[in-house]
Amino acid sequence: MSKLKKAGKAIGILSGASATASLLKSTGESVAGSMDHIGSMSATAWKAATKRPERLPDVPADMAAEDQFWTYMQRFGKGPEHLPALRMQTCQAAYMSALGASGFLAMLFVFPLGNGIVVDAARLIVPTALAAVTVKHAFANWLFRNERHGSFREFLKSGDWIPRRW
Structure with missing residues (x-):
């Protein structure tokens, strides 16, 4: 070098x-x-x-509600042995989201509204969304308990809105 x-x-x-x-x-x-x-x-x-998802064949509308339910269950790879777990999951999810919505509403009493429209709207969005999730899980629980495919209107008319594990 x-x-x-x-x-x-x-x-x-x-x-x-x-x-x-x-x-x-x-x-x-x-x-x-x-x-x-x-x-x-x-x-x-x-x-x-x-990637385009695989299109599943339509379920005939003239099929009985019970048969529609089991057809949909088969589509998602679920059978009668999965119903207890599905009932429990939807029941727990409904109660947890309801608890969350109640907690956020309780916080409105501790820290009342009046901090500006954007902040107030943001504080009201969370309990509203959690209430919607609660209703969704209660509806799913109702479907799994009745073991039949029903509309949301039928769910509301039934009055059986409280999720249960059985």
């Missing part, structure tokens, strides 16, 4: 320039590898998102 190269290397080590160059080179290689990985993950996610 020539004296000039040795002197240049010594100056680079003392000034930190060679360490900086090495750091920039390795960082650039890492970033390039990460970008390739992110690109392949994005491509995979895009393919999955744009």
Whole structure:
């Protein structure tokens, strides 16, 4: 190695320039590898998102409500052995979302409205959404308890709105 190269290397080590160059080179290689990985993950996610779902055949409208229920259950790979777990899950979900909605409404008494329209609207959105989720789970629980396909209107007319595990 020539004296000039040795002197240049010594100056680079003392000034930190060679360490900086090495750091920039390795960082650039890492970033390039990460970008390739992110690109392949994005491509995979895009393919999955744009893939058309398999179209299931329609259930005839003239089929009995009980038969429609079991047809839908079969479509989702569920059978009679899954009903107790489904009843329990929908019952627990309904009660938990109702508890959450009640908690948020109770907080309105502790911290009353009047902080501006945007803040007040945001504070009312959560209990409203949780109430909607409660009704959805209560309806699903009603379907699983009756073991028949029924409309939301039939659910409301039945008066049997309280979720149960049996």
